[in-house]
Amino acid sequence: MANRFDVAIIGLGAVGSATLLQSAERGLDCVGIDRFVPPHIWGSSHGETRITRRAIGEGLAYVPLALRSHAIWRDLEARTGRTLLTASGCLVLAEGGGRAADSFLGRTIAAAERFDIDHEQLDADAIRHRFPHFAAGDADHGCFEPGGGYLHVERCIATNLMLARAAGGLCRFGETAVALDPVTGGVAIELAGGERITAAQVVVAAGSWAGALLGEPFASLLTPTRQVMHWFPLDPVPALAAAWADGPTFIWSHADRTRDFYGFPSIDGGCTIKTANEQPPVRVTPDTMHRTAGPDEAAAMYAGHVAGRLRGVRADAARSATCLYTQSPDAHFAIGGHPAMDRVLVASPCSGHGFKHSAAIGEAIAQRLAGEADAIDLAGFALSRFDAVALPA
Ligand SMILES: Cc1cc2nc3c(=O)[nH]c(=O)nc-3n(C[C@H](O)[C@H](O)[C@H](O)COP(=O)(O)OP(=O)(O)OC[C@H]3O[C@@H](n4cnc5c(N)ncnc54)[C@H](O)[C@@H]3O)c2cc1C
Incomplete structure (x- = not known):
């Protein structure tokens, strides 16, 4: 099995599956790795439904993400015939x-x-x-x-993964990433069985396990x-x-x-x-x-x-x-470059209100990975706003 990629995404829940889809459809040679078989019941993205709205009371910076996510889900619905977003109000x-x-x-x-x-x-x-x-x-x-309503969460993730695979993205299910090791031109990911996968860029979308994988300062921050x-x-x-x-x-x-x-x-x-x-x-x-x-x-x-x-x-x-x-300490998203590994982007813990934004987050990350201009500015969610990350790790 291939073990060198342009992009590796660790965690294929809401954020990781959207990132894999958007990366694969941009022609990046990418692999997604998940310790379970998503969608599953062990993380943050199960239980049938999540509320979505576009008038976001958590902060104006989220509104463009919600608007764009709604557009992406409607596009995925048109392409697959599946209902992903029910606009119940x-x-x-x-x-x-x-x-x-x-x-x-x-x-x-x-x-x-x-x-x-x-x-x-x-x-x-x-x-x-x-x-x-x-x-x-x-x-x-x-x-x-x-225009608000709810998302069919397991179906959203399954649809992301189905389309990602159709676009050439590889999924490695039942594999746990245990360590990240910067190497020349990329990052080596060590899996629990000892195998190493190398990618030029790595996205950590490991949800509630992100701190355990990344260590400090993330273990304390998240x-x-x-x-x-x-x-x-x-x-x-x-x-x-x-x-x-x-x-x-x-x-x-x-x-x-x-x-x-x-x-x-x-x-x-x-x-x-x-x-x-x-x-x-x-x-x-x-x-x-x-x-x-x-x-x-x-x-x-x-x-x-x-x-x-x-x-x-x-x-x-x-x-x-x-x-x-x-x-996160301020209950806002934490998305940005790792302070000590410049080819690692951390993009997962969405503080309890992230599903509705996940489609656009995946797109924004894939744009960054592909070297495209950011359609949505994620600067407000940068990790560097936390003192522990701004300081050298
Ligand atoms: C009860 C509840 C209600 C919510 N309500 C809403 C709501 O109404 N609206 C809303 O927008 N949001 C809501 N949220 C928040 C939203 O569901 C989350 O923000 C979102 O699901 C987080 O997605 P994620 O991709 O970060 O994490 P997850 O979906 O958990 O994905 C992380 C993935 O990483 C994998 N993984 C972890 N570690 C490793 C490793 N070392 N190696 C390989 N794979 C690994 C896991 O198996 C998992 O699949 C709610 C959350 C909960 C729990």
Whole structure:
């Protein structure tokens, strides 16, 4: 098997599979390496769905990535006949109004206005009328983006990999990269079995394992965290089940603005819905993390978020599943050159909100690898903003 390439991508999840596709379609001789067989349930990119929107409350720098990602997914859909992005709409709701400029809702509205993204501001009556399954309080306010919705995540990754292979990209599944070794004209990747693969440029898109592979300063900077998703059954009330089936994705901020949760329409025809909230940023080790979610966690989710807010949702979870976020110190993306290995680009940990941007991140990285001009400026996500990276490793 060939072991010298223009480009090697370590990790073929959301970001790596998009990078492999974009690199292969640019004619680069490339290989993708993954320790599992993606799409799989061990990283950050499983559980059927991820919310996508273009009015990005996390920061204006993300909007071009989201806009471009939507365009790429629509193009992939046209080429394959597969549904990757369902535009169910996305509602960002703040209890008690919460439209201050520094609130998530306020920043979402500002992003929509700044980039002329189709949206509607809704008061509580309008929310309850349009979406009878949301028990909005009288002072609540929302921003509805009709072009938002959700991505079919496993299908997105499978489609990236299918098209990447069709374009000549090689996939090495079930292979773990254990070390990177700069050599003349490239980087040697050592696999767990002892084989070495050499590439002129290497992209590390290893998600929650990036710190373990790269060592310091990444091991300290990047914090893998355990997250839990819950699927709750719906009451067999036809009108509410229909509202859930036809409804939008949502991000719902509590009145105290310190907590929020999010959820999806029912994608199984009104039987269950998926909902979750962000877990505290407690560092875990992906290989030893507790992978089972207990009924107590589902009960806490229901009591703390669902009860009194989501109508027609039963308390006993149908199932729960764990997943991993990797948090950077400022919760923003970390994409850029390795401080000590100039042919290694680190491009993975997307701090819990990265799937919706992954198609454009893959394209932007491939443009850089191919020596093309950047269509989207990734400078705001550069690793050098962290003191630990700016200092010599
Ligand atoms: C519960 C939850 C909800 C989320 N909700 C949203 C949302 O609504 N919207 C949104 O946009 N984002 C959301 N996110 C975030 C989003 O899913 C992630 O940002 C994204 O999936 C990260 O992709 P990735 O490619 O960095 O990591 P992954 O998809 O985990 O890919 C990393 C890959 O690297 C491989 N790998 C690791 N180490 C090695 C090695 N040494 N050798 C070979 N292969 C290796 C792994 O097997 C894996 O396949 C959510 C995440 C979670 C967990």
